[in-house]
Amino acid sequence: MPGTVLERLFTTERKRQRIAPDGSLATPTIHERDVTVDGSPFLVTNARGTFVLTRRRSDGVGRSGFSPCSITGERVLLAELYRMLGAMGREHGWNNTAPTIAEARARLAEPRQVVVSDALLQEVGGGELSAEDIGRLMTTQGYVIETDGLRVLAGGLPAGAMVLGSPATTGFYTRSGDWLSIMVLRADRSIVLVG
Amino acid sequence: MKTAAEIRDRIRFLLCRELDRRVDEASQRLPWRCKFNHAHQLDARKQDHGERNWDYNRITSKRAQTMGLCMYGAEDAEQWPGDICEDEIDAKRCPWFEPIQTKEELLTEFVGQLQTEGWVEDNLPDVAQLLWALEAGGGTEVGLLVIPWWKRVWYWFLRIRVEPVVQVESPLALLEAVVVDPEEGEDAGDGS
Numbered sequence: 001m002p003g004t005v006l007e008r009l010f011t012t013e014r015k016r017q018r019i020a021p022d023g024s025l026a027t028p029t030i031h032e033r034d035v036t037v038d039g040s041p042f043l044v045t046n047a048r049g050t051f052v053l054t055r056r057r058s059d060g061v062g063r064s065g066f067s068p069c070s071i072t073g074e075r076v077l078l079a080e081l082y083r084m085l086g087a088m089g090r091e092h093g094w095n096n097t098a099p100t101i102a103e104a105r106a107r108l109a110e111p112r113q114v115v116v117s118d119a120l121l122q123e124v125g126g127g128e129l130s131a132e133d134i135g136r137l138m139t140t141q142g143y144v145i146e147t148d149g150l151r152v153l154a155g156g157l158p159a160g161a162m163v164l165g166s167p168a169t170t171g172f173y174t175r176s177g178d179w180l181s182i183m184v185l186r187a188d189r190s191i192v193l194v195g
Numbered sequence: 196m197k198t199a200a201e202i203r204d205r206i207r208f209l210l211c212r213e214l215d216r217r218v219d220e221a222s223q224r225l226p227w228r229c230k231f232n233h234a235h236q237l238d239a240r241k242q243d244h245g246e247r248n249w250d251y252n253r254i255t256s257k258r259a260q261t262m263g264l265c266m267y268g269a270e271d272a273e274q275w276p277g278d279i280c281e282d283e284i285d286a287k288r289c290p291w292f293e294p295i296q297t298k299e300e301l302l303t304e305f306v307g308q309l310q311t312e313g314w315v316e317d318n319l320p321d322v323a324q325l326l327w328a329l330e331a332g333g334g335t336e337v338g339l340l341v342i343p344w345w346k347r348v349w350y351w352f353l354r355i356r357v358e359p360v361v362q363v364e365s366p367l368a369l370l371e372a373v374v375v376d377p378e379e380g381e382d383a384g385d386g387s
Contacts, residue, residue: 102298102354114352124351125344147349 010173035062043187069180078156104163104192117157160195234261
Protein backbone atom coordinates (compact mmCIF):
# COMPACT_ATOMS: atom_id res chain seq x y z
CA MET A 1 0.00 0.00 0.00
CA PRO A 2 1.65 3.25 -1.07
CA GLY A 3 2.16 5.76 1.72
CA THR A 4 1.40 9.43 1.96
CA VAL A 5 3.28 12.08 0.00
CA LEU A 6 5.40 13.05 3.02
CA GLU A 7 6.27 9.39 3.68
CA ARG A 8 7.57 9.09 0.15
CA LEU A 9 9.75 12.18 0.37
CA PHE A 10 11.74 11.19 3.43
CA THR A 11 13.28 8.15 5.10
CA THR A 12 10.37 6.83 7.12
CA GLU A 13 10.45 5.59 10.71
CA ARG A 14 7.67 4.62 13.09
CA LYS A 15 7.98 4.75 16.85
CA ARG A 16 5.59 3.11 19.26
CA GLN A 17 3.96 5.61 21.58
CA ARG A 18 5.03 5.15 25.19
CA ILE A 19 2.58 4.57 27.99
CA ALA A 20 2.17 7.42 30.46
CA PRO A 21 2.16 6.72 34.25
CA ASP A 22 -1.62 7.06 34.26
CA GLY A 23 -1.90 4.33 31.66
CA SER A 24 -2.78 6.54 28.69
CA LEU A 25 -0.59 7.08 25.62
CA ALA A 26 2.26 9.49 26.30
CA THR A 27 2.69 12.56 24.10
CA PRO A 28 5.98 12.45 22.21
CA THR A 29 7.81 15.76 22.35
CA ILE A 30 11.36 15.57 21.06
CA HIS A 31 13.19 13.18 18.80
CA GLU A 32 16.97 13.01 18.83
CA ARG A 33 19.25 11.40 16.30
CA ASP A 34 22.92 11.45 15.44
CA VAL A 35 23.58 13.67 12.48
CA THR A 36 26.65 14.57 10.48
CA VAL A 37 28.03 18.07 10.05
CA ASP A 38 27.32 18.16 6.33
CA GLY A 39 23.60 17.63 7.00
CA SER A 40 23.28 21.13 8.41
CA PRO A 41 21.19 23.31 8.37
CA PHE A 42 18.18 21.30 9.53
CA LEU A 43 14.59 22.37 9.15
CA VAL A 44 12.59 20.47 11.75
CA THR A 45 9.06 20.33 13.04
CA ASN A 46 8.27 21.87 16.40
CA ALA A 47 5.33 21.02 18.64
CA ARG A 48 3.01 23.62 17.08
CA GLY A 49 2.59 22.33 13.55
CA THR A 50 5.27 24.40 11.87
CA PHE A 51 8.99 24.23 11.14
CA VAL A 52 12.03 25.84 12.71
CA LEU A 53 15.64 26.04 11.66
CA THR A 54 18.14 24.27 13.87
CA ARG A 55 21.75 23.12 13.91
CA ARG A 56 23.72 20.11 15.06
CA ARG A 57 24.63 20.20 18.68
CA SER A 58 28.23 19.88 19.82
CA ASP A 59 27.62 16.26 20.87
CA GLY A 60 26.59 15.39 17.30
CA VAL A 61 22.86 15.17 17.95
CA GLY A 62 20.09 16.84 15.97
CA ARG A 63 16.70 17.44 17.56
CA SER A 64 13.26 17.68 16.08
CA GLY A 65 9.88 18.15 17.74
CA PHE A 66 6.67 16.19 17.27
CA SER A 67 3.73 18.07 15.80
CA PRO A 68 0.16 16.86 16.20
CA CYS A 69 -0.61 15.46 12.74
CA SER A 70 -2.81 12.56 11.75
CA ILE A 71 -2.23 10.65 8.52
CA THR A 72 -5.11 12.47 6.85
CA GLY A 73 -3.85 15.85 8.06
CA GLU A 74 -0.43 15.61 6.43
CA ARG A 75 -1.45 17.90 3.58
CA VAL A 76 -1.43 20.79 6.02
CA LEU A 77 2.10 20.02 7.18
CA LEU A 78 3.32 19.60 3.61
CA ALA A 79 1.91 23.01 2.70
CA GLU A 80 3.57 24.44 5.80
CA LEU A 81 6.89 22.90 4.79
CA TYR A 82 6.61 24.57 1.38
CA ARG A 83 5.77 27.91 2.98
CA MET A 84 8.56 27.74 5.54
CA LEU A 85 11.19 26.71 3.00
CA GLY A 86 10.26 29.77 0.96
CA ALA A 87 10.31 32.04 3.99
CA MET A 88 13.64 30.68 5.24
CA GLY A 89 15.10 30.94 1.76
CA ARG A 90 14.20 34.61 1.55
CA GLU A 91 15.39 35.34 5.08
CA HIS A 92 18.75 33.60 4.78
CA GLY A 93 19.40 34.18 1.09
CA TRP A 94 19.22 30.52 0.09
CA ASN A 95 19.28 29.71 -3.58
CA ASN A 96 16.31 27.36 -3.22
CA THR A 97 13.75 28.72 -5.65
CA ALA A 98 13.60 28.35 -9.43
CA PRO A 99 11.15 29.68 -12.00
CA THR A 100 10.67 26.34 -13.77
CA ILE A 101 10.82 22.63 -12.96
CA ALA A 102 13.59 22.23 -15.51
CA GLU A 103 15.78 24.77 -13.73
CA ALA A 104 14.96 23.32 -10.34
CA ARG A 105 16.12 19.92 -11.57
CA ALA A 106 19.38 21.41 -12.72
CA ARG A 107 20.04 22.78 -9.20
CA LEU A 108 20.03 19.32 -7.58
CA ALA A 109 22.77 16.76 -8.02
CA GLU A 110 20.31 13.86 -8.26
CA PRO A 111 16.69 14.97 -8.56
CA ARG A 112 14.37 12.07 -7.92
CA GLN A 113 10.96 13.39 -6.92
CA VAL A 114 8.75 16.34 -7.61
CA VAL A 115 5.66 17.30 -5.65
CA VAL A 116 3.14 19.29 -7.65
CA SER A 117 -0.11 20.91 -6.66
CA ASP A 118 -3.17 19.18 -8.11
CA ALA A 119 -4.30 22.32 -9.90
CA LEU A 120 -0.94 22.83 -11.59
CA LEU A 121 -0.74 19.20 -12.68
CA GLN A 122 -4.22 19.37 -14.17
CA GLU A 123 -3.27 22.53 -16.00
CA VAL A 124 -0.13 20.94 -17.43
CA GLY A 125 -2.11 17.84 -18.38
CA GLY A 126 -4.16 19.99 -20.74
CA GLY A 127 -7.55 18.96 -19.36
CA GLU A 128 -6.94 15.25 -19.95
CA LEU A 129 -6.01 14.59 -16.34
CA SER A 130 -8.78 15.02 -13.78
CA ALA A 131 -8.53 15.30 -10.00
CA GLU A 132 -10.05 11.81 -9.79
CA ASP A 133 -7.34 10.41 -12.07
CA ILE A 134 -4.64 11.99 -9.91
CA GLY A 135 -6.18 10.64 -6.72
CA ARG A 136 -6.54 7.16 -8.19
CA LEU A 137 -2.93 7.04 -9.41
CA MET A 138 -1.61 8.30 -6.08
CA THR A 139 -3.64 5.71 -4.21
CA THR A 140 -2.75 2.76 -6.40
CA GLN A 141 0.89 3.38 -7.25
CA GLY A 142 1.97 6.16 -4.91
CA TYR A 143 2.85 8.62 -7.66
CA VAL A 144 1.18 10.04 -10.73
CA ILE A 145 3.86 9.30 -13.28
CA GLU A 146 7.55 8.52 -13.47
CA THR A 147 9.21 10.31 -16.33
CA ASP A 148 12.84 10.87 -17.14
CA GLY A 149 13.99 9.47 -13.78
CA LEU A 150 11.66 11.75 -11.82
CA ARG A 151 8.61 10.63 -9.84
CA VAL A 152 5.73 13.06 -9.90
CA LEU A 153 3.65 13.17 -6.72
CA ALA A 154 0.54 15.26 -6.23
CA GLY A 155 -1.59 16.25 -3.29
CA GLY A 156 -1.03 18.69 -0.50
CA LEU A 157 0.53 21.72 -2.09
CA PRO A 158 -1.86 24.65 -2.56
CA ALA A 159 0.22 25.94 -5.48
CA GLY A 160 3.57 25.54 -7.17
CA ALA A 161 5.89 22.56 -6.94
CA MET A 162 9.03 21.37 -5.24
CA VAL A 163 11.82 19.16 -6.50
CA LEU A 164 13.72 16.83 -4.18
CA GLY A 165 16.43 14.21 -4.26
CA SER A 166 16.09 10.67 -2.94
CA PRO A 167 14.51 10.15 0.53
CA ALA A 168 17.90 9.21 2.01
CA THR A 169 19.37 12.58 1.13
CA THR A 170 16.30 14.67 1.94
CA GLY A 171 15.62 13.84 5.57
CA PHE A 172 13.59 11.86 8.09
CA TYR A 173 9.91 11.29 8.73
CA THR A 174 9.19 9.85 12.18
CA ARG A 175 5.61 9.02 13.09
CA SER A 176 4.41 8.09 16.53
CA GLY A 177 0.65 7.68 16.59
CA ASP A 178 -0.94 10.96 15.61
CA TRP A 179 2.32 12.83 16.10
CA LEU A 180 4.81 13.52 13.37
CA SER A 181 8.40 14.66 13.44
CA ILE A 182 10.19 15.75 10.29
CA MET A 183 13.83 16.66 9.85
CA VAL A 184 14.91 18.12 6.52
CA LEU A 185 18.64 17.68 5.96
CA ARG A 186 20.60 20.37 4.14
CA ALA A 187 17.47 22.50 4.14
CA ASP A 188 19.12 25.22 2.07
CA ARG A 189 19.88 22.95 -0.88
CA SER A 190 18.07 19.62 -0.69
CA ILE A 191 14.66 20.95 -1.81
CA VAL A 192 14.13 23.45 -4.61
CA LEU A 193 10.82 25.30 -4.79
CA VAL A 194 9.15 26.19 -8.06
CA GLY A 195 6.73 29.05 -8.54
CA MET B 196 -7.58 -5.85 -38.15
CA LYS B 197 -6.78 -3.17 -35.61
CA THR B 198 -9.26 -2.06 -33.01
CA ALA B 199 -10.27 1.58 -32.57
CA ALA B 200 -8.33 1.71 -29.30
CA GLU B 201 -5.17 0.50 -31.04
CA ILE B 202 -5.58 3.12 -33.74
CA ARG B 203 -6.05 5.83 -31.12
CA ASP B 204 -2.86 4.64 -29.39
CA ARG B 205 -1.02 4.78 -32.67
CA ILE B 206 -2.19 8.35 -33.27
CA ARG B 207 -0.92 9.35 -29.83
CA PHE B 208 2.38 7.61 -30.53
CA LEU B 209 2.80 9.47 -33.82
CA LEU B 210 2.01 12.82 -32.20
CA CYS B 211 4.54 12.11 -29.45
CA ARG B 212 7.12 11.12 -32.03
CA GLU B 213 6.57 14.36 -33.92
CA LEU B 214 7.01 16.33 -30.69
CA ASP B 215 10.22 14.40 -29.96
CA ARG B 216 11.48 15.23 -33.43
CA ARG B 217 10.81 18.93 -32.88
CA VAL B 218 12.53 18.88 -29.52
CA ASP B 219 15.50 17.13 -31.07
CA GLU B 220 15.68 19.73 -33.84
CA ALA B 221 15.32 22.57 -31.33
CA SER B 222 18.34 21.19 -29.48
CA GLN B 223 20.54 21.54 -32.54
CA ARG B 224 22.29 24.53 -34.03
CA LEU B 225 20.64 24.67 -37.41
CA PRO B 226 20.55 27.74 -39.66
CA TRP B 227 16.76 27.79 -39.89
CA ARG B 228 16.47 27.49 -36.12
CA CYS B 229 18.31 30.78 -35.55
CA LYS B 230 16.42 34.01 -35.11
CA PHE B 231 19.06 35.92 -37.11
CA ASN B 232 18.66 33.67 -40.15
CA HIS B 233 16.75 35.08 -43.10
CA ALA B 234 15.79 32.89 -46.07
CA HIS B 235 16.51 35.23 -48.96
CA GLN B 236 14.60 34.43 -52.15
CA LEU B 237 16.92 33.86 -55.11
CA ASP B 238 16.16 35.40 -58.49
CA ALA B 239 15.93 32.24 -60.62
CA ARG B 240 14.68 33.97 -63.80
CA LYS B 241 17.18 33.57 -66.62
CA GLN B 242 15.68 36.50 -68.47
CA ASP B 243 14.08 39.69 -67.29
CA HIS B 244 11.78 41.46 -69.84
CA GLY B 245 13.42 39.56 -72.69
CA GLU B 246 16.95 40.47 -71.68
CA ARG B 247 19.55 38.56 -69.79
CA ASN B 248 18.97 38.70 -66.04
CA TRP B 249 22.32 39.64 -64.55
CA ASP B 250 20.99 38.81 -61.07
CA TYR B 251 20.16 35.25 -62.12
CA ASN B 252 21.09 32.81 -59.42
CA ARG B 253 19.91 29.40 -58.37
CA ILE B 254 21.00 26.51 -56.23
CA THR B 255 21.06 22.89 -57.31
CA SER B 256 18.78 21.67 -54.61
CA LYS B 257 15.31 20.25 -54.45
CA ARG B 258 14.56 22.72 -51.69
CA ALA B 259 13.09 26.14 -52.30
CA GLN B 260 15.29 28.61 -54.18
CA THR B 261 16.35 30.51 -51.11
CA MET B 262 19.67 31.31 -49.52
CA GLY B 263 20.10 31.77 -45.79
CA LEU B 264 21.61 35.07 -44.75
CA CYS B 265 22.86 35.99 -41.31
CA MET B 266 21.10 39.20 -40.28
CA TYR B 267 23.14 39.63 -37.12
CA GLY B 268 24.14 43.29 -37.02
CA ALA B 269 22.05 44.14 -40.09
CA GLU B 270 20.74 47.29 -38.37
CA ASP B 271 24.04 48.91 -39.36
CA ALA B 272 24.16 48.36 -43.12
CA GLU B 273 27.66 49.87 -43.36
CA GLN B 274 29.15 47.27 -41.04
CA TRP B 275 26.92 44.29 -41.83
CA PRO B 276 29.02 41.66 -43.64
CA GLY B 277 26.02 39.87 -45.18
CA ASP B 278 27.38 36.41 -44.46
CA ILE B 279 25.68 33.36 -45.88
CA CYS B 280 24.33 30.97 -43.26
CA GLU B 281 22.89 28.08 -45.19
CA ASP B 282 24.65 24.85 -44.28
CA GLU B 283 24.50 23.21 -40.88
CA ILE B 284 28.18 23.83 -40.25
CA ASP B 285 27.57 27.59 -40.56
CA ALA B 286 25.28 27.56 -37.55
CA LYS B 287 27.23 24.93 -35.62
CA ARG B 288 30.29 27.20 -35.62
CA CYS B 289 28.40 30.41 -34.90
CA PRO B 290 28.74 31.91 -31.40
CA TRP B 291 25.87 34.35 -32.06
CA PHE B 292 23.31 31.61 -32.67
CA GLU B 293 20.04 32.26 -30.88
CA PRO B 294 17.11 29.82 -30.98
CA ILE B 295 14.13 31.07 -32.91
CA GLN B 296 11.62 29.67 -30.39
CA THR B 297 11.34 29.18 -26.68
CA LYS B 298 10.19 25.84 -25.28
CA GLU B 299 6.70 27.22 -24.65
CA GLU B 300 6.47 28.66 -28.18
CA LEU B 301 7.46 25.31 -29.65
CA LEU B 302 4.59 23.49 -27.93
CA THR B 303 2.10 26.28 -28.64
CA GLU B 304 3.00 26.15 -32.32
CA PHE B 305 2.55 22.38 -32.50
CA VAL B 306 -0.78 22.42 -30.66
CA GLY B 307 -1.97 25.26 -32.89
CA GLN B 308 -0.99 23.37 -36.03
CA LEU B 309 -2.86 20.26 -34.88
CA GLN B 310 -5.98 22.34 -34.50
CA THR B 311 -5.60 23.98 -37.91
CA GLU B 312 -7.84 22.39 -40.49
CA GLY B 313 -5.89 20.62 -43.22
CA TRP B 314 -2.51 20.86 -41.50
CA VAL B 315 -2.48 17.23 -40.41
CA GLU B 316 -3.39 16.01 -43.93
CA ASP B 317 -0.50 18.00 -45.40
CA ASN B 318 2.17 17.40 -42.80
CA LEU B 319 1.33 14.22 -40.89
CA PRO B 320 -0.18 11.93 -43.54
CA ASP B 321 0.16 8.83 -41.33
CA VAL B 322 -1.99 10.45 -38.69
CA ALA B 323 -4.47 11.65 -41.30
CA GLN B 324 -4.89 8.10 -42.63
CA LEU B 325 -5.52 6.74 -39.14
CA LEU B 326 -8.08 9.47 -38.52
CA TRP B 327 -9.75 8.49 -41.78
CA ALA B 328 -9.82 4.85 -40.66
CA LEU B 329 -11.49 5.80 -37.41
CA GLU B 330 -14.06 7.89 -39.23
CA ALA B 331 -14.71 5.04 -41.65
CA GLY B 332 -15.39 2.79 -38.67
CA GLY B 333 -17.86 5.27 -37.26
CA GLY B 334 -15.47 6.17 -34.47
CA THR B 335 -15.22 9.90 -35.06
CA GLU B 336 -14.63 11.70 -31.82
CA VAL B 337 -13.47 15.06 -30.61
CA GLY B 338 -10.09 15.45 -28.91
CA LEU B 339 -8.12 12.82 -30.80
CA LEU B 340 -5.46 15.26 -31.93
CA VAL B 341 -4.16 16.15 -28.51
CA ILE B 342 -0.81 15.42 -26.94
CA PRO B 343 -1.29 12.88 -24.10
CA TRP B 344 -1.14 14.30 -20.59
CA TRP B 345 1.91 12.23 -19.64
CA LYS B 346 3.80 13.62 -22.62
CA ARG B 347 2.82 17.12 -21.59
CA VAL B 348 4.18 16.44 -18.09
CA TRP B 349 7.39 15.12 -19.64
CA TYR B 350 7.60 18.23 -21.77
CA TRP B 351 7.02 20.43 -18.73
CA PHE B 352 10.09 18.91 -17.07
CA LEU B 353 12.17 19.12 -20.19
CA ARG B 354 14.99 21.57 -20.54
CA ILE B 355 15.88 22.18 -24.15
CA ARG B 356 19.58 22.81 -24.32
CA VAL B 357 21.05 23.88 -27.62
CA GLU B 358 24.23 21.99 -28.42
CA PRO B 359 27.44 23.95 -27.77
CA VAL B 360 29.22 25.80 -30.51
CA VAL B 361 31.70 23.70 -32.47
CA GLN B 362 35.13 25.26 -32.41
CA VAL B 363 37.27 24.24 -35.34
CA GLU B 364 39.90 26.18 -37.19
CA SER B 365 38.77 24.87 -40.54
CA PRO B 366 35.25 23.92 -41.61
CA LEU B 367 36.80 21.04 -43.54
CA ALA B 368 37.29 19.30 -40.20
CA LEU B 369 33.53 18.95 -39.96
CA LEU B 370 33.26 17.05 -43.21
CA GLU B 371 33.04 13.30 -43.04
CA ALA B 372 36.37 11.57 -43.49
CA VAL B 373 36.75 9.69 -46.77
CA VAL B 374 38.26 6.26 -46.26
CA VAL B 375 40.55 5.25 -49.11
CA ASP B 376 41.40 1.64 -49.65
CA PRO B 377 45.24 1.58 -49.84
CA GLU B 378 45.19 -1.30 -52.32
CA GLU B 379 43.01 0.59 -54.74
CA GLY B 380 44.43 4.05 -54.10
CA GLU B 381 46.93 5.57 -56.51
CA ASP B 382 49.44 6.34 -53.78
CA ALA B 383 49.60 2.89 -52.33
CA GLY B 384 53.29 3.40 -51.60
CA ASP B 385 54.38 -0.06 -52.78
CA GLY B 386 56.49 1.35 -55.61
CA SER B 387 54.66 -0.55 -58.33
